[in-house]
Amino acid sequence: MQHGPHLPLGADTIVVEQLAEAVSERTGILVAPTLAYGVTSDSEQMYAGTAALERKTLHRVLNELVDSWERQGLEEIVLMTTHGYGPHIQAMAAVVADYVRVRAVDIHAIDLAAFLQGGLEAEHAGEMDTAILLHLAPDLVREERVTDGGPSEHLRTAIRDEPVPPPGSAGVVGRPSLATRETGRRICEYLVDYISRRLDA
Secondary structure (H helix, E strand, C coil): CCCCCCCCCCHHHHHHHHHHHHHHHHHCCCCCCCCCCCCCCCCHHHCCCCCCCCHHHHHHHHHHHHHHHHHCCCCEEEEEECCCCHHHHHHHHCCCCCCCEEEEEEHHHCCCHHHCCCCCCCCECCHHHHHHHHHHCHHHCCHHHCCCCCCCCCCCCCCCCCCCCCCCCCCCECCHHHCCHHHHHHHHHHHHHHHHHHHHC
16 A cells, blocks of 8 residues: 555555564564555545455454464464554454454554654554654665655544545655654564563553
8 A cells, every 4th residue: 555655665565574573572472464455535546556355254264364373273362553543443442253352452552642743643654654664674664755645634534543645745744854763773673572571561
């Protein structure tokens, strides 16, 4: 999915893979290959390179994967995402199993306001996303293409729901110009620690 002109396609996949590997090192939890596609808004699918699944498709795929692992004897499965779009999260939250415990970790549901100069504001490819990528994959961030998005107060449709960039915009909501590599490092360290502690508990 697109993340403005300054971040790469697949930014969410890059972030979730590296966070999952770091959590795995801390907890010993095995990491499955990443499902690199999710649910996006119709307007975001207009951006070149963005491809998406329907909510019902993602839900079915996740249910079938969980069913496969359940039949192999797994007792707990953790689904992790860094894509905070409401219908995407709803598809994950609706996954059910007969015996295995299924937990979902949504990075956007973790309060990171204390790390951000812009505080807790609706964003997509904004300060948080850009800071994390500056830390994890700086060679993929085109800092010369950073463009702040316009006002976002009318774009958030639900609490903690990732906003949808207005059609025809650069695809950015928020202020990526505030992002620094140090902020990204601190956020990633906090996320790995927070998620690891919650999963151990």
